[in-house]
Amino acid sequence: MNTHPKASWIAADWGTTNLRIWALDETGGILAHRSSEKGMGRLEKQDFESALIELIADLLKDSEVTPVIVCGMAGSRQGWAEAPYMTVPCAPPSIRNATGVDAADPRLDVRILPGIKQLTPPDVMRGEETQIAGFLADNQNYTGTLCLPGTHTKWVALQDGRIERFRTFMTGETFALLSKHSVLRHGLSADDLDSTAFAEAAERSFNAPEALTADLFGVRAAGLVADLGPAQASGRLSGLLIGAELAAVSRDFDLGNTALLGSDKIAGAYRSALTHLGHASRQLDAETITLKGLTLAYSFYEPEHS
Amino acid sequence: MNTHPKASWIAADWGTTNLRIWALDETGGILAHRSSEKGMGRLEKQDFESALIELIADLLKDSEVTPVIVCGMAGSRQGWAEAPYMTVPCAPPSIRNATGVDAADPRLDVRILPGIKQLTPPDVMRGEETQIAGFLADNQNYTGTLCLPGTHTKWVALQDGRIERFRTFMTGETFALLSKHSVLRHGLSADDLDSTAFAEAAERSFNAPEALTADLFGVRAAGLVADLGPAQASGRLSGLLIGAELAAVSRDFDLGNTALLGSDKIAGAYRSALTHLGHASRQLDAETITLKGLTLAYSFYEPEHS
Numbered sequence: 001m002n003t004h005p006k007a008s009w010i011a012a013d014w015g016t017t018n019l020r021i022w023a024l025d026e027t028g029g030i031l032a033h034r035s036s037e038k039g040m041g042r043l044e045k046q047d048f049e050s051a052l053i054e055l056i057a058d059l060l061k062d063s064e065v066t067p068v069i070v071c072g073m074a075g076s077r078q079g080w081a082e083a084p085y086m087t088v089p090c091a092p093p094s095i096r097n098a099t100g101v102d103a104a105d106p107r108l109d110v111r112i113l114p115g116i117k118q119l120t121p122p123d124v125m126r127g128e129e130t131q132i133a134g135f136l137a138d139n140q141n142y143t144g145t146l147c148l149p150g151t152h153t154k155w156v157a158l159q160d161g162r163i164e165r166f167r168t169f170m171t172g173e174t175f176a177l178l179s180k181h182s183v184l185r186h187g188l189s190a191d192d193l194d195s196t197a198f199a200e201a202a203e204r205s206f207n208a209p210e211a212l213t214a215d216l217f218g219v220r221a222a223g224l225v226a227d228l229g230p231a232q233a234s235g236r237l238s239g240l241l242i243g244a245e246l247a248a249v250s251r252d253f254d255l256g257n258t259a260l261l262g263s264d265k266i267a268g269a270y271r272s273a274l275t276h277l278g279h280a281s282r283q284l285d286a287e288t289i290t291l292k293g294l295t296l297a298y299s300f301y302e303p304e305h306s
Numbered sequence: 307m308n309t310h311p312k313a314s315w316i317a318a319d320w321g322t323t324n325l326r327i328w329a330l331d332e333t334g335g336i337l338a339h340r341s342s343e344k345g346m347g348r349l350e351k352q353d354f355e356s357a358l359i360e361l362i363a364d365l366l367k368d369s370e371v372t373p374v375i376v377c378g379m380a381g382s383r384q385g386w387a388e389a390p391y392m393t394v395p396c397a398p399p400s401i402r403n404a405t406g407v408d409a410a411d412p413r414l415d416v417r418i419l420p421g422i423k424q425l426t427p428p429d430v431m432r433g434e435e436t437q438i439a440g441f442l443a444d445n446q447n448y449t450g451t452l453c454l455p456g457t458h459t460k461w462v463a464l465q466d467g468r469i470e471r472f473r474t475f476m477t478g479e480t481f482a483l484l485s486k487h488s489v490l491r492h493g494l495s496a497d498d499l500d501s502t503a504f505a506e507a508a509e510r511s512f513n514a515p516e517a518l519t520a521d522l523f524g525v526r527a528a529g530l531v532a533d534l535g536p537a538q539a540s541g542r543l544s545g546l547l548i549g550a551e552l553a554a555v556s557r558d559f560d561l562g563n564t565a566l567l568g569s570d571k572i573a574g575a576y577r578s579a580l581t582h583l584g585h586a587s588r589q590l591d592a593e594t595i596t597l598k599g600l601t602l603a604y605s606f607y608e609p610e611h612s
Contacts, residue, residue, distance in 0.1 A: 117527075117530070122531045124527050174484070210554055210557075211554055211557075212518070213515075213551045222428040225391070225424075226425065241519075249520075
């Protein structure tokens with residue numbers, strides 16, 4: 001009775017907290033886009049295959065092999081199968097660098113794209129390298145800065161289409177922890193973020209990042225003794241953290257030519273801070289770019305036993 | 307049957323997470339020292355009296371009033387009764403500045419010492435002002451820096467025995483949140499903290515505090531790509547945070563003349579970082595100092611209806 005179209009291949013972005021898949025036909029048309037909360041962080045090695053099948057079973061052809069191209073934390077040592085890091089400077093990985101998985105289900109041919117590491121200073125990425133590949137598909141030989149905002153924001157220096165170096169900032173995670181679990185939570189707004197307070201704090205922190213640790217508790221104290229409202233406090237906290245990040249970034253990356261891969265609230269905050277500091281930036285949709293990177297990898301796919 | 311000695315007065319340090327009391331005789335001898343987890347953070351206004359009675363009932367004289375001198379968050383707006391802040395610059399509060407509580411139990415005469423606020427930059431303390439008073443009891447007209455290490459470390463500039471200004475740093479809380487809840491937790495040791503890694507990171511961060519936000523994720527990445535061990539990673543994280551704090555502190559406080567009020571692990575970390583940066587400091591026991599401050603307040607106690 002299940003007569004809906006079957007996938008020519010599956011693209012999968014398998015991160016720590018989520019698994020997102022696209023089912024595609026041979027012309028790149030999206031037949032389905034689904035996600036589950038079975039991220040790498042919740043799975044043991046033997047559970048990955050069933051987590052995937054659960055999400056895509058009805059999209060698989062009965063007696064044919066369907067390629068599944070995966071990026072993200074599923075390729076980490078604690079993931080489904082380790083896809084060893086490439087090392088910068090390098091071009092983004094292609095499917096030639098992918099690791100094949102021994103799946104029990106004969107309908108699956110799973111290939112996991114590797115992440116990238118940097119030795120000095122030590123840094124790693126898994127998943128973002130595929131977004132970078134997707135970005136470069138439309139911007140060949142690009143030279144400039146990419147910002148991939150998120151829980152762990154990555155800043156990437158590209159030179160002639162190669163990844164020269166990158167740096168990860170835990171600003172998003174730090175903001176979430178301080179907002180939800182620290183003493184600051186008492187004075188913050190969960191939803192509203194005052195944009196004036198954000199811009200002022202971002203500028204202050206960009207110009208004097210060494211004051212960050214002194215200013216954090218002030219977000220709470222100003223609520224107690226200087227009538228700082230919750231939306232202002234949230235804006236100030238976000239601005240202090242992003243401003244300090246941008247100060248550190250500006251020492252090693254060209255902020256004057258930045259493309260932001262993200263369209264959510266966090267990406268918007270980075271863009272707003274950059275604008276306030278006098279730097280124009282362009283913004284692209286991260287999901288679109290991820291699919292583009294996975295599609296690029298698939299375009300060089302060859303069956304294993306051909 | 308309960309024949310053990312009764313208290314002449316009760317000293318209480320009532321913070322957010324704990325209530326600690328000492329029962330004293332008229333010569334200052336300690337009859338009992340107890341604590342409960344009924345900190346301000348877990349109590350509604352109407353629950354404070356019973357939380358106190360629970361801990362001290364057997365120490366109260368049946369038909370006499372026992373003074374209870376309290377410092378800490380019990381005096382906050384969300385506490386038992388608000389003891390309005392004094393404002394710096396000022397001498398530490400004395401019992402004349404305390405707020406009396408209307409206790410239902412006629413055996414209690416409860417006085418809550420006020421906290422201190424600072425308007426520019428906004429800051430607050432509750433409890434530490436009593437430790438400062440205790441420190442000054444032995445160091446009259448002191449000029450120099452006090453550091454009160456903890457979840458929220460306070461740095462205080464004293465001039466001729468008066469509190470000129472102070473600043474709060476959330477370094478302890480930030481370390482705890484990052485260690486327990488962030489991605490860094492995977493690479494850290496719960497118990498061991500490598501002292502060489504700590505000193506190196508503290509020095510690096512002290513000299514380049516603007517790099518802090520860039521260096522945090524590196525603690526995890528160095529575990530993945532550069533064999534940084536858990537004890538080294540914990541030492542590095544602690545050093546990065548404390549070094550950045552000391553950099554900010556050094557702009558406004560004289561690190562060359564610092565007394566540390568604390569004898570626990572956190573205080574030890576501050577002392578070690580200061581030593582590594584070439585600053586001798588002396589270290590005093592915080593509990594002893596707290597009791598000294600409360601005892602000083604009690605020495606000026608007068609019954610309400612005398």
